[in-house]
Amino acid sequence: MRDRLIIADALEGTVRIRAARTTDLVENARKAHNAQPTSCAALGRVLTIDAIMASEMKDESAKTVVTINGDGPAGTIVAQADGAGNVRGFIGDPSLYIFNHETGKLDVGAAVGHSGTLSVSKDLGLKEPFTGMVNLYSGEIGEDFTYYFALSEQTPSMVAVGVLVDTDCSVRAAGGMVVQLLPDAPEETIAFVESIQQRMKPVSSYIDEGYSPEEIIHELFPDARILGERELRWHCSCSKEGFAAALSLIQEKDLEEMIAEDHQAQITCQYCGKTYVFNEEELKEILEKHRHVEDRKRFPA
Numbered sequence: 001m002r003d004r005l006i007i008a009d010a011l012e013g014t015v016r017i018r019a020a021r022t023t024d025l026v027e028n029a030r031k032a033h034n035a036q037p038t039s040c041a042a043l044g045r046v047l048t049i050d051a052i053m054a055s056e057m058k059d060e061s062a063k064t065v066v067t068i069n070g071d072g073p074a075g076t077i078v079a080q081a082d083g084a085g086n087v088r089g090f091i092g093d094p095s096l097y098i099f100n101h102e103t104g105k106l107d108v109g110a111a112v113g114h115s116g117t118l119s120v121s122k123d124l125g126l127k128e129p130f131t132g133m134v135n136l137y138s139g140e141i142g143e144d145f146t147y148y149f150a151l152s153e154q155t156p157s158m159v160a161v162g163v164l165v166d167t168d169c170s171v172r173a174a175g176g177m178v179v180q181l182l183p184d185a186p187e188e189t190i191a192f193v194e195s196i197q198q199r200m201k202p203v204s205s206y207i208d209e210g211y212s213p214e215e216i217i218h219e220l221f222p223d224a225r226i227l228g229e230r231e232l233r234w235h236c237s238c239s240k241e242g243f244a245a246a247l248s249l250i251q252e253k254d255l256e257e258m259i260a261e262d263h264q265a266q267i268t269c270q271y272c273g274k275t276y277v278f279n280e281e282e283l284k285e286i287l288e289k290h291r292h293v294e295d296r297k298r299f300p301a
């Protein structure tokens with residue numbers, strides 16, 4: 001089975017449902033960052049919800065960026081997903097393994113922290129991106145997004161998200177589901193969605209049992225109509241050209257210093273951990289281009 005996202009409606013069109021399997025992309029994120037179980041679960045939950053949010057994007061290159069700044073040891077968590085199903089992200093401290101012995105689960109809330117902020121920036125093709133920010137509710141991610149959807153987007157929602165980490169620390173199952181009430185949803189719809197919240201298993205359990213996203217939706221909403229689907233994947237768009245362009249923006253004297261002292265530059269992509277090396281020759285080329293641009297600024301044609 002592959003990572004996929006399904007969009008559906010149900011209860012006579014009064015709820016919109018988006019469910020995703022994200023096992024492979026979260027496993028790839030774990031490998032890219034060498035993330036330990038609790039960091040992996042925290043990052044995986046954020047990546048999953050971001051992938052679900054980005055599925056609203058009509059434009060394939062439009063991006064949704066989620067930034068979580070909690071007061072826990074995990075530090076900043078960033079996820080970026082686009083309208084084509086590409087997802088990438090990172091966590092400040094990938095080395096956390098915090099276990100809650102009372103619940104028998106990984107303690108994501110303790111890693112993220114119980115206070116701080118969750119912000120979302122959506123590129124909707126308008127001049128300015130849409131941005132929304134709320135305070136963290138519990139740091140467990142699912143509840144925080146429920147709170148975000150209610151406060152920032154005025155959409156009552158049920159959010160379920162989970163990452164099941166195996167005994168060898170690899171990702172065994174990951175997925176999420178967001179159920180949103182459409183405006184004027186009747187009382188019966190609200191009661192039905194609340195009953196699902198009470199009786200449904202953790203979403204990662206369904207994925208682990210082999211349920212596809214549409215099977216999860218049909219299990220919980222027998223009258224659901226599938227409206228669309230898309231593939232999801234871990235993908236970082238970084239490139240050597242991209243970092244060369246970034247290097248050409250730094251101060252000329254800093255570039256000169258780099259060449260004279262280090263004879264090279266190493267840049268590591270924050271999102272995927274890939275390292276790019278620029279040798280002396282390449283740095284001189286960037287410096288030349290930089291000077292050329294500066295001259296053009298001084299003597300505009």
Ligand SMILES: [Zn+2]
Binds near residue numbers: 236269271274
């Ligand atoms: Zn990268």
